[in-house]
Amino acid sequence: QQQVKQSPQSLIVQKGGISIINCAYENTAFDYFPWYQQFPGKGPALLIAIRPDVSEKKEGRFTISFNKSAKQFSLHIMDSQPGDSATYFCAASRGQGTYKYIFGTGTRLKVLA
Amino acid sequence: ETGVTQTPRHLVMGMTNKKSLKCEQHLGHNAMYWYKQSAKKPLELMFVYNFKEQTENNSVPSRFSPECPNSSHLFLHLHTLQPEDSALYLCASSQEWAGLGEKLFFGSGTQLSVL
Numbered sequence: 551q552q553q554v555k556q557s558p559q560s561l562i563v564q565k566g567g568i569s570i571i572n573c574a575y576e577n578t579a580f581d582y583f584p585w586y587q588q589f590p591g592k593g594p595a596l597l598i599a600i601r602p603d604v605s606e607k608k609e610g611r612f613t614i615s616f617n618k619s620a621k622q623f624s625l626h627i628m629d630s631q632p633g634d635s636a637t638y639f640c641a642a643s644r645g646q647g648t649y650k651y652i653f654g655t656g657t658r659l660k661v662l663a
Numbered sequence: 664e665t666g667v668t669q670t671p672r673h674l675v676m677g678m679t680n681k682k683s684l685k686c687e688q689h690l691g692h693n694a695m696y697w698y699k700q701s702a703k704k705p706l707e708l709m710f711v712y713n714f715k716e717q718t719e720n721n722s723v724p725s726r727f728s729p730e731c732p733n734s735s736h737l738f739l740h741l742h743t744l745q746p747e748d749s750a751l752y753l754c755a756s757s758q759e760w761a762g763l764g765e766k767l768f769f770g771s772g773t774q775l776s777v778l
Binding site for chain 2: 554559584586591592593594595596599639643650651652653654655656
């Protein structure tokens with residue numbers, strides 16, 4: 551029940567295309583869902599996050615879609631660029647003051663020029 | 664310069680060696696973390712320190728020993744490791760009471776190889 555399942559494991563997209571990464575969770579107590587982006591040789595960095603009181607959040611070319619009833623959320627990268635090539639991790643956490651993030655297994659995205 | 668600095672970047676050690684990983688954060692945060700990152704696995708939380716006190720030990724083997732002398736520094740002491748301990752070890756920090764959802768700031772990690 552503590553898992554966050556992420557798919558696909560890897561993704562190849564043409565420049566200008568849409569990249570979509572999906573995550574699913576079981577624990578309905580989760581109330582914060584961030585996405586982290588990790589470039590080779592670097593640690594993950596927060597990209598965008600959503601709380602379950604909204605169904606969508608957009609920041610530039612990055613959008614999180616959230617489906618509370620299905621317990622699923624996804625990251626959409628519009629107009630994907632070669633600079634977006636990185637590994638993306640979804641995560642979930644529960645409550646203020648908690649220190650536990652449950653991470654997905656990651657998606658390695660490659661955007662072809 | 665990143666707000667969270669980890670040294671060394673790479674470490675190769677034998678199974679009988681003793682080594683330490685170091686992490687320093689310049690962000691004024693109160694919580695610090697050690698994560699283990701292995702290929703095709705979720706990031707695995709190992710330890711959490713809040714105001715220098717250990718608040719989480721995620722069933723980590725005793726061959727990993729954390730130390731947090733102050734809110735800015737975190738160490739991971741390693742001894743008699745196994746080859747399966749080879750991984751990227753990430754340090755992170757967060758402001759404890761940042762509201763719902765504490766943003767984690769990660770260092771670049773130490774790539775550890777155990778021979």
